[in-house]
Amino acid sequence: MTRQVSDFRSDTVTRPTPKMRRAMAEAVVGDDVLGDDPTVNRLEAKAAAILGMEAALFVPSGTMGNEIAINVFTSPGDEIILDNRSHIYLYEAAGPALISGVQVRPIDTNDGVIPLDTIRASIRDSSDVHCPTTRLFCIENTHNMHGGRVLPIDYLRGLRELSLERRIPIHLDGARIFNASAATGISPAQYASLADSVMFCLSKGLGAPIGSMLVGTSDFIDKARRVRKVLGGGMRQVGVIAAPAIIALDEMTQRLHIDNENAKKLALGIAGLPGVMLDPETVDTNIVFVRFEPPAPLTEDIFRELEKRGVLCIPLGPNVIRFVTHFDVNESDVERLIGAMRETLSGPT
Numbered sequence: 601m602t603r604q605v606s607d608f609r610s611d612t613v614t615r616p617t618p619k620m621r622r623a624m625a626e627a628v629v630g631d632d633v634l635g636d637d638p639t640v641n642r643l644e645a646k647a648a649a650i651l652g653m654e655a656a657l658f659v660p661s662g663t664m665g666n667e668i669a670i671n672v673f674t675s676p677g678d679e680i681i682l683d684n685r686s687h688i689y690l691y692e693a694a695g696p697a698l699i700s701g702v703q704v705r706p707i708d709t710n711d712g713v714i715p716l717d718t719i720r721a722s723i724r725d726s727s728d729v730h731c732p733t734t735r736l737f738c739i740e741n742t743h744n745m746h747g748g749r750v751l752p753i754d755y756l757r758g759l760r761e762l763s764l765e766r767r768i769p770i771h772l773d774g775a776r777i778f779n780a781s782a783a784t785g786i787s788p789a790q791y792a793s794l795a796d797s798v799m800f801c802l803s804k805g806l807g808a809p810i811g812s813m814l815v816g817t818s819d820f821i822d823k824a825r826r827v828r829k830v831l832g833g834g835m836r837q838v839g840v841i842a843a844p845a846i847i848a849l850d851e852m853t854q855r856l857h858i859d860n861e862n863a864k865k866l867a868l869g870i871a872g873l874p875g876v877m878l879d880p881e882t883v884d885t886n887i888v889f890v891r892f893e894p895p896a897p898l899t900e901d902i903f904r905e906l907e908k909r910g911v912l913c914i915p916l917g918p919n920v921i922r923f924v925t926h927f928d929v930n931e932s933d934v935e936r937l938i939g940a941m942r943e944t945l946s947g948p949t
């Protein structure tokens with residue numbers, strides 16, 4: 601099939617590979633709510649082993665994984681500290697308030713790294729009658745709305761010390777933790793060792809059609825399994841979607857460096873075009889945020905020009921566009937994007 605468009609909207613647009621589709625057709629299944637879907641059990645054991653944690657739970661979405669973790673670690677009236685551009689704060693439809701009755705304490709940052717002093721100063725406890733108790737730190741790595749930035753490992757070590765000292769657990773929204781690993785060489789297990797729970801997505805750069813994993817201690821996962829049921833996420837013969845997820849973990853994790861490299865090429869190709877504000881050095885992984893200033897047109901107009909040239913992207917407001925690389929866009933798609941951008945921004949010659 602000829603590719604009609606070069607789709608840089610998100611790594612969620614990836615479609616299952618032919619091998620994944622075969623695995624879906626042939627999956628051995630059972631009733632997973634009763635614990636007897638062997639393919640799901642295999643996936644959960646594999647995810648726990650890769651992350652170096654005791655247990656794992658297959659959940660329908662990253663959002664559900666994050667919200668379950670918050671629910672397990674908190675009680676209504678507690679407070680959680682997170683970055684104000686985190687997925688949990690921006691895009692989970694007030695889930696922490698709605699599902700867990702907790703208050704969020706969003707903190708403004710340039711890159712998802714909340715200074716440890718700021719976190720320390722933000723921790724509250726109910727020994728003061730006016731205050732909620734801080735029960736959870738949520739971090740995001742890579743950080744989507746900070747352009748796929750990787751959180752520095754030294755920062756994560758410092759946060760871990762603080763978390764142990766204050767007995768406040770850390771939930772890592774690691775939707776794209778394998779992209780972080782591909783960029784840094786730091787294994788997902790090393791990242792996980794600095795958190796109490798990790799959610800990662802199978803349906804983004806890893807290419808599985810559906811699903812995310814939540815990992816943590818056995819006790820945490822036992823509680824999480826119950827919350828998943830409450831939220832309607834207990835699924836039955838779900839081996840049909842666990843089977844491609846196993847392929848995602850075995851194989852697709854090994855190729856993410858290509859997506860990261862393509863994002864860098866994309867950034868190098870468009871930095872320097874008229875009106876583009878982009879430092880390719882800030883592109884750590886597979887997400888590229890491009891800011892525009894005059895003489896560049898508004899992003900809606902750029903979006904339309906790119907679309908006419910077969911390139912899809914997501915405008916985030918009047919002067920920022922997000923491009924995401926993944927296994928359904930290759931180097932020639934990147935070239936196509938760079939060419940389309942050059943034509944759009946250089947104006948009539």
Ligand SMILES: Cc1ncc(COP(=O)(O)O)c(C=O)c1O
Nearest residue numbers: 661662663664687740744773775
């Ligand atoms: C950082 C991050 N966390 C969580 C999610 C939620 O994943 P899902 O779309 O599977 O609910 C996303 C989705 O884009 C994300 O980018």
